[in-house]
Amino acid sequence: MSASASRVRLTMAQAVVRFLSQQRTARDGREQAFFGGVFGIFGHGNVAGIGEALHAQRPDGHAQAAPYESRTDGPARAVPSEPALRYYLARNEQAMVHTAAAYAKMHNRLRTLACTSSIGPGATNMLTGAAGATINRVPVLLLPGDIFASRRPAPVLQQLESSQSQDVSVNDCFKPVSRYWDRINRPEQIITALPEAMRVLTSPAETGAVTLALPQDVQVEAYDYPTALFGPRVWTIARPRADRDRLQEAAQLIRASWRPLVVAGGGVIYSEATDALRRFVDATGIAVVETQAGKGALPDPHPLSLGGIGATGTRAANLLARDADLVLVVGSRLSDFTTASKTAFQHEAVRFIGINVAELDAFKHAALPLVGDARAVLDELLPLVAGHHVSAEYTEAVDASQSAWRAEVDRIYDSPQSALIKQAQIIGALQETLAPTDVIVCAAGSLPGDLHKLWRARDPKSYHMEYGYSCMAYEIAGCLGVKMAAPDRNVYVLVGDGSYLMMAQEIVTAVQEGIKITIVLLDNNGFASIGGLSESVGSGGFGTHYRQRNPATGELDGDLLPIDLAANAGSLGARVWRTYTLASFREALAAANADARTAVIVVPVDRDARVSGYESWWDVPVAEVSTSEEVQRARAAYEAARRKERHFL
Ligand SMILES: Cc1ncc(C[n+]2csc(CCOP(=O)(O)OP(=O)(O)O)c2C)c(N)n1
Numbered sequence: 268m269s270a271s272a273s274r275v276r277l278t279m280a281q282a283v284v285r286f287l288s289q290q291r292t293a294r295d296g297r298e299q300a301f302f303g304g305v306f307g308i309f310g311h312g313n314v315a316g317i318g319e320a321l322h323a324q325r326p327d328g329h330a331q332a333a334p335y336e337s338r339t340d341g342p343a344r345a346v347p348s349e350p351a352l353r354y355y356l357a358r359n360e361q362a363m364v365h366t367a368a369a370y371a372k373m374h375n376r377l378r379t380l381a382c383t384s385s386i387g388p389g390a391t392n393m394l395t396g397a398a399g400a401t402i403n404r405v406p407v408l409l410l411p412g413d414i415f416a417s418r419r420p421a422p423v424l425q426q427l428e429s430s431q432s433q434d435v436s437v438n439d440c441f442k443p444v445s446r447y448w449d450r451i452n453r454p455e456q457i458i459t460a461l462p463e464a465m466r467v468l469t470s471p472a473e474t475g476a477v478t479l480a481l482p483q484d485v486q487v488e489a490y491d492y493p494t495a496l497f498g499p500r501v502w503t504i505a506r507p508r509a510d511r512d513r514l515q516e517a518a519q520l521i522r523a524s525w526r527p528l529v530v531a532g533g534g535v536i537y538s539e540a541t542d543a544l545r546r547f548v549d550a551t552g553i554a555v556v557e558t559q560a561g562k563g564a565l566p567d568p569h570p571l572s573l574g575g576i577g578a579t580g581t582r583a584a585n586l587l588a589r590d591a592d593l594v595l596v597v598g599s600r601l602s603d604f605t606t607a608s609k610t611a612f613q614h615e616a617v618r619f620i621g622i623n624v625a626e627l628d629a630f631k632h633a634a635l636p637l638v639g640d641a642r643a644v645l646d647e648l649l650p651l652v653a654g655h656h657v658s659a660e661y662t663e664a665v666d667a668s669q670s671a672w673r674a675e676v677d678r679i680y681d682s683p684q685s686a687l688i689k690q691a692q693i694i695g696a697l698q699e700t701l702a703p704t705d706v707i708v709c710a711a712g713s714l715p716g717d718l719h720k721l722w723r724a725r726d727p728k729s730y731h732m733e734y735g736y737s738c739m740a741y742e743i744a745g746c747l748g749v750k751m752a753a754p755d756r757n758v759y760v761l762v763g764d765g766s767y768l769m770m771a772q773e774i775v776t777a778v779q780e781g782i783k784i785t786i787v788l789l790d791n792n793g794f795a796s797i798g799g800l801s802e803s804v805g806s807g808g809f810g811t812h813y814r815q816r817n818p819a820t821g822e823l824d825g826d827l828l829p830i831d832l833a834a835n836a837g838s839l840g841a842r843v844w845r846t847y848t849l850a851s852f853r854e855a856l857a858a859a860n861a862d863a864r865t866a867v868i869v870v871p872v873d874r875d876a877r878v879s880g881y882e883s884w885w886d887v888p889v890a891e892v893s894t895s896e897e898v899q900r901a902r903a904a905y906e907a908a909r910r911k912e913r914h915f916l
C-alpha cells in the first residue's frame with residue numbers, strides 16, 4: 268500500500284504542533300527550522316488544545332507513544348521522535364507577538380516564532396503585534412483560540428455576540444492586520460490551511476502576520492490525518508529576478524543621471540544584499556542614504572554613506588536627496604518619514620527606480636519598477652552599468668558633506684553636560700562602548716529620530732529599529748526576540764519612560780529564560796517627542812508631561828509623578844543601576860556588561876535638549892481654525908511647508 272494512504276489519528280491541535288515542528292526554510296543553500304518555538308499564554312480557549320499538544324510533544328511526553336498512531340494501512344507503530352517546539356511563557360500576548368516579530372526580523376525573515384492565545388482578550392491583545400508585523404513585513408504565526416464551532420454552550424466566557432450573525436468572533440478583527448486569515452471549523456481544514464499559511468509566511472513579497480483562529484472545541488477534536496502532512500518540508504526562499512528590458516532601461520537612466528542617489532531600505536538587509544549594494548556603489552560612485560529599516564545596509568564607515576534620509580535624516584543625506592535627479596529605491600516602502608512627507612525630492616525632473624520584491628512598493632512614485640529580490644537585481648544591474656561612474660564634482664560634494672556631517676555628530680556627542688545628561692550624550696557613550704556587532708533596539712519616542720541621525724551602524728544587523736508601526740511597548744519585548752535570535756551578540760534596548768511604563772513586564776520573561784538583555788531607560792518625565800510635536804502645532808506640550816493633577820489649576824501641571832523606575836525594574840528581577848552623570852553611566856554600562864543577568868540602567872535625561880531636524884519636514888496637520896495665536900502661527904507655517912509636497916505621477 269502506498270505511503271500516502273498512511274494516516275495518523277491526532278487532535279487538530281496536536282496536528283498543528285506536529286506540522287509546525289517540521290517546517291524549514293532554505294536560501295542560498297542554507298537551511299534552518301522555520302519555527303524557533305511557541306510563545307503563549309493559556310486560557311480556556313487553548314489550554315486543552317494547543318496547550319495539551321505542546322505538553323505532549325515534549326521529549327518525555329506521550330506524543331511519541333503509540334496511542335496516537337493508527338494506521339489504516341497496517342499495524343500501529345510508534346511515531347518516530349521529532350524535534351520539539353519549545354514553549355515560552357510570556358506576560359502579555361501583545362508582547363509575545365513583538366518578540367516573535369523581532370526574532371523574525373533579526374533572522375532576516377527566515378525564521379520566526381508562533382504565538383498561541385486563549386479566546387477573547389488574550390486573542391485581541393495580539394492585534395497590535397499583528398498590525399506591527401504586517402506593516403513591517405515580518406512573518407509571525409498567530410494561533411488565537413476561538414469560540415466553539417459547534418456553538419453548543421454559546422455564549423461562552425469572553426464571547427462577543429451579534430444579533431445579526433453567529434459567524435462572528437473577536438478574531439474577525441485580525442483580518443485587516445493579517446496577510447492570511449483563516450478559521451478552522453473542522454479539523455481536516457488544516458490540511459489545506461497550514462500549507463497556505465506557510466506559503467504566505469515565507470513569501471518575501473507577501474509576508475506579515477498569519478492568523479489561524481482555532482475554535483476551542485475543534486482544537487481537541489481527533490481526525491485521521493495523512494502522515495504525509497507531517498513530513499519535513501523545506502520552503503525555498505527564492506530570489507526573483509527583474510524583467511530584462513526594464514533592467515536595460517534602468518541602466519540607461521543611471522548612465523544619463525548627473526546626481527543619482529540610492530535609498531537603501533530594510534529589503535537590502537532582509538535580502539542579505541549589503542555586499543551587492545557595496546559592490547554596486549563602489550563601481551558607480553553613487554552615494555547611499557538609509558531608511559530606519561535600512562540603517563546598516565552600507566555599514567559605517569564608507570566614503571559613499573551619508574546616513575539617514577528624510578524627516579529624521581542627516582543634513583548630508585537630505586541635501587543630496589533634494590537635488591537628486593535619479594533615486595534608486597532599494598527595498599523601501601517609502602513611508603512619510605523617508606520621503607519627508609513627499610518633500611525630500613525637489614529636482615524638477617527627478618525619476619525613481621523601484622527595486623523591490625513587492626510590486627506595491629516597486630511601483631511607488633511612478634518608479635521604473637524592477638520587481639525582484641534586492642540582491643539579485645543589484646547583481647544583474649551592475650554589469651549593465653559597467654564603466655559608468657559619477658562625475659568628480661559629485662564625488663567631491665559627497666565627500667565634503669560626509670565630513671561636515673561627521674563633524675556635526677562629534678559636536679553633538681561632545682557637547683558639555685548641563686545639569687541633566689542629554690539623550691544624545693548617552694547615545695554617544697553607547698556608540699563609543701559597543702562593539703560593531705552589538706545590537707541596539709528601539710521603536711518609539713524621541714530616540715528613533717536621534718538614533719537615525721547620529722548612530723553609526725557598523726554591521727547590517729546592529730541597528731534594530733521598529734519604525735514601521737513605531738509601537739511603544741515593542742522595545743523590551745522586541746529586545747528579547749533579538750537576543751533569542753542572536754544569542755552570541757550583546758543586545759541593548761534604548762527605551763523612554765513612556766514606552767517603559769507601557770510594557771515593562773517582559774523583563775520577567777527575560778529573567779525566566781535567563782536571557783541577558785541590557786535596558787537603557789531614559790527618563791524625561793513623559794513624552795519629549797510628542798511634547799515637542801505638540802509645541803510645534805501650537806498646543807504647548809499639553810498632556811505630555813508626567814505630572815500630578817494640580818488642585819489649584821485642575822490641570823496636569825502639579826508635582827512630578829513619584830515614580831521610581833529603578834525600583835520597578837528591580838522588582839521584576841533585573842539588576843539595576845541609577846546614573847546621574849555620564850561618568851556613572853559609563854561605569855554602570857561596564858558593570859552591566861560584566862553581569863550575566865538582565866540589566867536596567869536608569870538615566871534621567873534633559874527633556875528639552877533635543878537634536879534638531881536637518882533640512883526636513885514631517886506632515887502633521889495643524890488646526891485650520893483656532894482662537895490661539897500660537898496655533899494660527901503654526902498653521903501658517905504648516906501651509907507654507909506643505910507647498911513643497913509633491914505628487915510623482
Ligand atoms: C502604542 C503607542 N501609543 C502612542 C504612540 C504615540 N507616541 C509616540 S512617541 C510617544 C511618547 C513616548 O514617550 P517616551 O517613551 O517617554 O519617549 P520620549 O518621547 O520621552 O523620548 C507617544 C505617546 C505610539 N507610538 N505608540
Ligand SMILES: [Mg+2]
Pocket residue numbers: 712763764765789790791792793794795
Ligand atoms: Mg520620555
